[in-house]
Amino acid sequence: MIxxxxxxxxxxxGGRRQPNGRKWLCSQHKGxxxxxxxxxxxxxxQLIAGPWAGTVLAYFGADVVKVEPPNGDPIRGWRxxxxxxxxxxxxxxxxxxxxxxxxxNTEQGREVxxxxxxxxxxxxxxxxxxxxxxxxxxPEDLERxxxxxxxxxxxxYGQTGPYSKMPGFASVCEAVGGLRYVNGxxxxxxxxxxxxxxxxxxxxxxxxxxLLALQARNGNKRKSxxxxxxxxxxVVDVAIYESVFSLLEGVVSEYDGAGVIRGPSGSxxxxxxxxxxxxxxxxxxxxxxxxxxxxxxxLLDAMxxxxxxxxxxxxxxxxxxxxxxxxxxxxxxxxxxxPTGETLDILKTxxxxxxxxxxxEDMVNDPHYVDRExxxxxxxxxxxxxxxxxxxxxxxxxxxxxxxxxxxxxxxxDTLDVLEDWLGLQTDEVEAMVEEGAVRHRKVPx
Amino acid sequence: xxxxxxxxxxxxxxxxxxxxxxxPEDLERxxxxxxxxxxxxYGQTGPYSKMPGFASVCEAVGGLRYVNGxxxxxxxxxxxxxxxxxxxxxxxxxxLLALQARNGNKRKSxxxxxxxxxxVVDVAIYESVFSLLEGVVSEYDGAGVIRGPSGSxxxxxxxxxxxxxxxxxxxxxxxxxxxxxxxLLDAMxxxxxxxxxxxxxxxxxxxxxxxxxxxxxxxxxxxPTGETLDILKTxxxxxxxxxxxEDMVNDPHYVDRExxxxxxxxxxxxxxxxxxxxxxxxxxxxxxxxxxxxxxxxDTLDVLEDWLGLQTDEVEAMVEEGAVRHRKVPx
Numbered sequence: 001m002i003x004x005x006x007x008x009x010x011x012x013x014g015g016r017r018q019p020n021g022r023k024w025l026c027s028q029h030k031g032x033x034x035x036x037x038x039x040x041x042x043x044x045x046q047l048i049a050g051p052w053a054g055t056v057l058a059y060f061g062a063d064v065v066k067v068e069p070p071n072g073d074p075i076r077g078w079r080x081x082x083x084x085x086x087x088x089x090x091x092x093x094x095x096x097x098x099x100x101x102x103x104x105n106t107e108q109g110r111e112v113x114x115x116x117x118x119x120x121x122x123x124x125x126x127x128x129x130x131x132x133x134x135x136x137x138x139p140e141d142l143e144r145x146x147x148x149x150x151x152x153x154x155x156x157y158g159q160t161g162p163y164s165k166m167p168g169f170a171s172v173c174e175a176v177g178g179l180r181y182v183n184g185x186x187x188x189x190x191x192x193x194x195x196x197x198x199x200x201x202x203x204x205x206x207x208x209x210x211l212l213a214l215q216a217r218n219g220n221k222r223k224s225x226x227x228x229x230x231x232x233x234x235v236v237d238v239a240i241y242e243s244v245f246s247l248l249e250g251v252v253s254e255y256d257g258a259g260v261i262r263g264p265s266g267s268x269x270x271x272x273x274x275x276x277x278x279x280x281x282x283x284x285x286x287x288x289x290x291x292x293x294x295x296x297x298x299l300l301d302a303m304x305x306x307x308x309x310x311x312x313x314x315x316x317x318x319x320x321x322x323x324x325x326x327x328x329x330x331x332x333x334x335x336x337x338x339p340t341g342e343t344l345d346i347l348k349t350x351x352x353x354x355x356x357x358x359x360x361e362d363m364v365n366d367p368h369y370v371d372r373e374x375x376x377x378x379x380x381x382x383x384x385x386x387x388x389x390x391x392x393x394x395x396x397x398x399x400x401x402x403x404x405x406x407x408x409x410x411x412x413x414d415t416l417d418v419l420e421d422w423l424g425l426q427t428d429e430v431e432a433m434v435e436e437g438a439v440r441h442r443k444v445p446x
Numbered sequence: 447x448x449x450x451x452x453x454x455x456x457x458x459x460x461x462x463x464x465x466x467x468x469x470p471e472d473l474e475r476x477x478x479x480x481x482x483x484x485x486x487x488y489g490q491t492g493p494y495s496k497m498p499g500f501a502s503v504c505e506a507v508g509g510l511r512y513v514n515g516x517x518x519x520x521x522x523x524x525x526x527x528x529x530x531x532x533x534x535x536x537x538x539x540x541x542l543l544a545l546q547a548r549n550g551n552k553r554k555s556x557x558x559x560x561x562x563x564x565x566v567v568d569v570a571i572y573e574s575v576f577s578l579l580e581g582v583v584s585e586y587d588g589a590g591v592i593r594g595p596s597g598s599x600x601x602x603x604x605x606x607x608x609x610x611x612x613x614x615x616x617x618x619x620x621x622x623x624x625x626x627x628x629x630l631l632d633a634m635x636x637x638x639x640x641x642x643x644x645x646x647x648x649x650x651x652x653x654x655x656x657x658x659x660x661x662x663x664x665x666x667x668x669x670p671t672g673e674t675l676d677i678l679k680t681x682x683x684x685x686x687x688x689x690x691x692e693d694m695v696n697d698p699h700y701v702d703r704e705x706x707x708x709x710x711x712x713x714x715x716x717x718x719x720x721x722x723x724x725x726x727x728x729x730x731x732x733x734x735x736x737x738x739x740x741x742x743x744x745d746t747l748d749v750l751e752d753w754l755g756l757q758t759d760e761v762e763a764m765v766e767e768g769a770v771r772h773r774k775v776p777x
Contacts, residue, residue, distance in 0.1 A: 035547035038558020048580070060543055079581060079602055080589040088588035089581030121551065156684075158726070161702040169620035169684035171606050176697075180618070180688045182525040183514070184598075189608045189616060190688055191522045194513040194596040200578050204535055209725035211542035214551070216730040221549045221562060222452055222479055231552060234729035242724045245694070245705065247531050252706065255691040256719035262691060265525040267515075275502050277520045285520060287511070289500035353487075353500035357511045357521055360586040360593060363576070366507075371492040374576065375583065388587035393573045394540035395489070398565035399547040 034061025035399040039214070040422070041065070041122040043097065044104075044113070046073045048170070048196050049240060050126030050154045051093060052203025053210065057122075058096035059392040059401040065120075065418050066097040067113060068411035069104065070440060076411075084382045086409060091378060092389035094407030100419070101412030101440035108438030110135050112419070118145045119422045122210055126154040129164050139235050149233040150213040154202050158239035168240050170198035177244025178251065184264040201243040209236035273320035274299075277357075278332045280340030288331065289353040296320065302350040303334045364388065378406035415441040449476045450753045453541055457485040460495050470566050480564040481544040485533050489570035499571050501529035508575025509582065515595040532574040540567035604651035605630075608688070609663045611671030619662065620684040627651065633681040634665045695719065709737035743773040 039062040043054040051066070051073070058064040066073070073094075078087050103109040114137060117123050123142065125132055132138045132153075139151045153159055156168010157176075174180055174197060175190075184190040213236055219229025251262045262270070267277040272291040279285055290299040293315055305311050311330055314320045320327060335343050340356065347354040356362065363369050375388045392401055408414065419425040419439070433439045448454050454473065456463055463469045463484075470482045484490055487499010488507075505511055505528060506521075515521040544567055550560025582593045593601070598608045603622040610616055621630040624646055636642050642661055645651045651658060666674050671687065678685040687693065694700050706719045723732055739745065750756040750770070764770045 035543040036551075038551045039546070056539070080585045080591055082588055087581070088584040091588075092581065092584050157699060158703055161699045163699040166679070167682060167684045169606075169622075171600060171620045172618050172684045172686040175618045175688045176686045176694075178689050178691060178694055179524065179526075181690045184522055185516075185519060188516060188519070189598040189610075191515055192596065192598050192600055192606075192608075193510065193524075194593055194601055195510075195578055195580060195582075196600070197578055200580060204539070204577075205725045208535070208538055208542065209727060211539065211546060213727060213730070214546055215542060215549070216727075218546070218549050218552045220452065220545070221560070229552070232729065234727055237726040237728070238724065239703070239726075242703070242705065242726075245721065246535075246724050247526055247528055248691070248721060249526060249531060251526075251691050252695070252719055252721045255695065262525055265523065267520040267523050269502065269523055269527070270525055275500075275523075277523075279520075287503050287506045289502045291500075348497075351498060353498045353503045355503040355507045357506045358509050359512045360509060360579070360582050363507075363509055364583070364586065368488060368492045368494040372489055372570070372573070374573065375587075387584055390576065390579060390583045393569065393577050394536045394543075395568040395570075395573075396540060396544060396547075396565055397568070398563065399544070 032398065032400055034059075034401055035396060036060045036062040039063070039122065040120045041124060041210075042113070042116050042120040043067065043124045044132075045124055045126035045154065047075050047078075047126075048093075048199035049202040049238075050124050050152075050206070051075070052200055053124055053152065053154065053206030054097060055093055055095065056203065056207045056392060057210065059403065060396075061399075061401065062122075064097045065116065065414070065422070066094070066099050067102050067104075067116075068099055070101060070411075072101075072411035082380070082383055084409065086382075086407075088387065091380065091387055091406040095378070095389065096404045097408070098414035098418055099408040099411050100415040101442065102415075103437055103439070104135065106436070106438050108433060108436050110137060112433065112438055113137060114142070114145070115423055116418070117142050117149060120146070120149060121214070122150045122152060124152045124154070124206065124210075128167065129153070129155050129159045143233070147232055148217060150210055150217070150236060151233065152206050152210055152236040152238070154206050154238045154240070156240050158242065159235075159237045170196045170240060173240035174198045174244050177241040178248055179244050182251075182262050182264055185266045186264050190264060198240045198244050201246070202238050202240045205238045205243045205246070206236065209238060212236075271317075271321060273317065273324045274327050274331055276328055276331070278328075278335035280335055280338065280343055282339040282341075284340040285357050286335060286340045286343055287355050287357065288335075288347065291317065291320070293317075295352060298350045299331075299347075299352050302346055302352060303331070305330075376403050378403060380406060380409075382409055410442045412440045412442040413444050415439050447749075447753055448473050448480060451477070451480060452545070453481045453483060455483045455485065455537060455541075459498065460484070460486050460490045474564070478563055479548060481541055481548070481567060482564065483537050483541055483567040483569070485537050485569045485571070487571050489573065490566075490568045501527045501571060504571035505529045505575050508572040509579055510575045513582075513593050513595055516597045517595050521595060529571045529575050532577070533569050533571045536569045536574040536577070537567065540569060543567075602648075602652060604648065604655045605658050605662055607659055607662070609659075609666035611666055611669060611674055613670040613672075615671040616688050617666060617671045617674055618686050618688065619666075619678065622648065622651070624648075626683060629681045630662075630678075630683050633677055633683060634662070636661075707734050709734060711737060711740075713740055741773045743771045744775050746770050746772040 041057050041062045041064040043066045045051045054064045076090050080088050142149055156173050157163040180190045213234055220227035254260050269275050275289045275291045277285045290296050314323050374391045376391055377386045379386050416430055419430050473480055487504050488494040511521045544565055551558035585591045600606050606620045606622045608616045621627050645654050705722045707722055708717045710717050747761050750761050
């Protein structure tokens with residue numbers, strides 16, 4: 001009982017206290033509790049898609065236990081690394097999660113994971129479809145011991161269907177999902193956004209699926225009318241290609257109804273004029289979106305176009321689409337006459353939506369981003385320096401999310417704590433498992 | 447109506463609801479359980495809050511445009527209102543999080559408390575776009591690297607690119623892993639002693655990207671893309687075509703996964719395909735009940751009766767006043 005209390009207290013304080021005793025809490029969150037407090041998540045994923053769902057849930061207060069293989073999640077070593085060999089990506093991606101180290105290739109390791117799943121609200125996995133079943137850790141296996149479990153599966157193509165067993169890489173899934181076809185200039189190969197967008201979108205879909213399943217399981221409580229719940233879990237099936245497909249708005253029904261195949265549109269949006277990029281005298285691009293009748297009229301005012309000018313006659317979206325070339329040329333010529341900053345100021349006075357193309361350098365120095373606290377400063381103990389990581393949206397007024405720690409610097413620092421906390425195991429029992437090679441525990445240097 | 451609701455969603459410019467005395471403080475007084483969801487270009491606070499929020503501008507401020515394109519061309523706008531859709535998804539997440547906070551967590555072994563209160567969910571389009579940026583911020587702050595556009599590839603990952611077949615169709619190949627790359631070279635029938643075999647780590651492949659992409663491109667150009675796809679599938683190399691909507695509608699996997707729902711449009715006496723909505727839940731799935739009301743106000747009478755217990759004559763009086771309108775559906 002006391003052990004559990006201590007475990008819960010440590011949990012309430014946000015996990016293991018770091019050696020120097022500091023906590024990283026944004027000032028605006030002081031005193032507020034996150035919305036997913038008390039929700040347990042067991043994360044068996046690696047790299048981006050599955051773990052991103054875990055990251056968002058951990059930010060909003062869930063106790064996310066990340067199961068890492070003996071060498072750790074490979075994303076610890078992806079792209080730019082700090083002096084300790086840990087990726088900067090890891091610090092935002094793995095924040096708040098507790099790390100246990102389990103060898104899933106041993107039966108004892110799988111047994112530990114099975115017991116942990118028995119004590120969890122949610123499990124997230126992003127192995128290839130069928131792998132968990134091979135390990136006797138599939139939905140049917142776990143439902144027997146924990147019918148309340150929300151079993152979340154993230155893969156390239158989903159758990160069913162002819163492509164289900166194909167390896168799912170975000171670049172391929174973004175193309176199958178329809179994003180690549182509409183992204184680019186028609187006379188060039190289609191563009192790949194320089195991001196693993198399919199993976200991130202799949203993570204968001206995972207979050208939505210988990211929260212929906214929690215709602216179904218917990219029921220709705222409203223003073224005037226409670227809605228029933230049945231207390232049962234279920235399987236959430238997320239496919240990367242479907243998560244990308246979910247961005248396609250009217251594309252499908254426009255094809256089926258009008259036979260139109262939406263394609264790439266360069267730097268504009270087809271059928272909406274004017275909405276484009278224009279270059280200032282300083283070589284910087286500015287985006288202007290004046291695709292509304294009164295907006296367009298105000299833009300011509302800003303450009304000091306006379307009331308009798310030909311351009312004024314394009315007073316509907318239909319006419320503007322027909323005369324897109326003439327309009328874009330006029331705006332382009334006007335913008336090219338001065339540095340973009342000055343054009344931005346003029347457009348702001350006339351309340352025309354416009355902006356620069358922000359690089360990360362622009363964002364970090366932007367007063368709105370700073371006022372909205374979109375960058376959180378975290379201390380990396382091994383580096384003795386702080387690092388900016390992004391805040392996670394959306395913003396909740398009463399139960400906000402927050403960063404507690406910037407990712408465990410090595411896999412397995414929480415193995416002892418978690419096995420004690422969730423399973424009530426004693427230190428010597430865990431040491432025995434370490435001997436067997438089922439789990440590993442990393443001591444944090446003081 | 448807000449007094450009887452769990453959730454309210456508004457996307458007027460920040461301040462408008464307050465002008466109408468329908469702001470969060472006004473509604474909290476009559477319904478403290480209400481989850482008040484606000485979606486705008488830049489959010490409810492901050493220096494840009496009152497600026498009109500257009501998705502095209504917010505996608506640029508949010509950092510997506512800067513990393514989307516070929517470096518020698520203007521940055522590309524995806525031909526979608528992506529910022530808007532992402533903001534909608536963020537709204538869903540915020541609402542569900544707030545519902546969880548209000549309802550509490552029920553687990554046999556351990557219930558977590560709830561306080562039954564609502565709150566404000568503040569979604570900004572530019573922040574919803576910003577949420578896609580993965581490691582960009584910490585890589586800039588830690589290593590000084592500014593991520594930029596990468597054409598048809600992903601920087602630092604090789605090979606992952608587009609290649610054109612003899613039929614002019616593009617195929618994407620992602621073989622950016624040591625064993626994957628080796629298998630790809632097997633598929634291409636590259637000999638064990640060939641120079642290309644020596645690039646056996648991502649670091650070496652990045653250094654020799656030009657040579658690798660040229661070899662793959664030449665191999666792909668030798669036959670129609672369909673045949674190349676079949677070869678790659680045998681060797682389990684991630685690859686695929688660039689699907690247009692026409693490709694999707696005819697694809698056996700899309701069809702098996704039931705990604706297109708056929709709805710009847712009564713006025714047209716024909717059916718129309720609309721997309722299914724993800725994700726997929728096994729026990730409590732989503733579903734389409736109707737394909738959108740064909741005119742505003744067909745449910746005015748029903749809703750006012752259902753939520754507020756009003757009778758038909760009371761609603762008719764409101765119609766007379768001009769407060770509401772009710773549209774009768776022809777039988």
